[in-house]
Amino acid sequence: MLDIQNITSSGFFEHLSLASGEYLFHEGDIDGRLYIVLQGELEIQKSIITQVGQFKSLGKIHSGDILGESALIETKAKEVSIQSTIDTEILFIDVAKNYKKFTLQYPLLSENILLYIIELNNQRLLQSNNEITTNYEISTVISQMKYINSRSVYTLLDTIEHVLGVEQIMFVEKNQALRDTYILKYDSLSEKKIKNTVLNIKSNQLTLDTLKQENIEMKVHTLLTPLILGDIYYGYIVISRSQKKFNENEEKILQNIATSLVGVIRQKGIQTEQKNIKSLRNSF
Structure with missing residues (x-):
């Protein structure tokens, strides 16, 4: 001191x-x-x-x-x-x-x-070492993805939960077609984990307060980070734990992870769109 x-x-x-x-x-x-x-x-x-x-x-x-x-x-x-x-x-x-x-x-x-x-x-x-190690582990998982689909995204979320040492991770997707519509796609505390729950939230941005109003179970200390690329919101990643508050360095690490995750989600959308176009062409 x-x-x-x-x-x-x-x-x-x-x-x-x-x-x-x-x-x-x-x-x-x-x-x-x-x-x-x-x-x-x-x-x-x-x-x-x-x-x-x-x-x-x-x-x-x-x-x-x-x-x-x-x-x-x-x-x-x-x-x-x-x-x-x-x-x-x-x-x-x-x-x-x-x-x-x-x-x-x-x-x-x-x-x-x-x-x-x-x-x-x-x-x-x-x-700094912790940040570098975490980013490396997440990047390794992403680089090993042969094809990006919903399951590979959820596997990545499990990896993020493990690397960060948290008790819960959630992925809330912002529907790109329907304005102000949010869907809880993944919750590691849920028995089945993979969900498809439409949230009753009418707002252009999600907050912890609005999330709590949905009676979603979360631990004491929670951190919410947007998945955003340019002006487009793809959703939010939410992590929580019981024992201690998240510090500034952990917030920074989650922001870096969010940047990687939004890239994966965007690529998943592109691959899905290309697959749909191919199927449509083959139908004629």
Whole structure:
């Protein structure tokens, strides 16, 4: 744990308040500061080269996180932008000007910060490894599919449930022909798993609240992610478990899985359409 009280009272760190929506720094800025987030939340943003003014969200920074630690080694242009999503309180130190003085005067506090940075980086590395491993396992299953049909999609859902270590996975399909019509196609908690239940939901988007109104059994902690490609919603994937909430890294992993899954579902639709056309031609 960081010794925030003594770090603050050392006199080397300054306090910074960011209002919701305010930027800490922008991509390309030269910033030689080390930041400690006292409370609040910030978003990591990376600009999209092919879309001027657009960015991709790479994740969130929360209370207790440290950023800008690369300034301890060298000062270089920022590769991302950091924007507060809520009112945020931060401590910072100008590394080039003051960190050496701070270390000489408060060696134990400096050691406390460095050890904390190592701990945070180890956690980030483990999360990245978990994400890579999960994506690899799912990609392997997809690459081994000789033909994509409903059964192969459900087999993939079983694999996702196993890889994520959750107790339940559901697939809710959005009917492309009938507006605002949702069909529960798969529920791993159900005895038969494969279902074809039309949900009584009249909305252009599905939420956990609307899903609960259908009296569908779900565990305590639930995560819902849309299966979307461009402007087309193909449905939703829902996972749930009893023991603990889903963290941000797990949400990111599910979003990556959803991208792969929507590709499989789209390919299934194309293959089905081609099969129907072939059957129609053969009938003449």
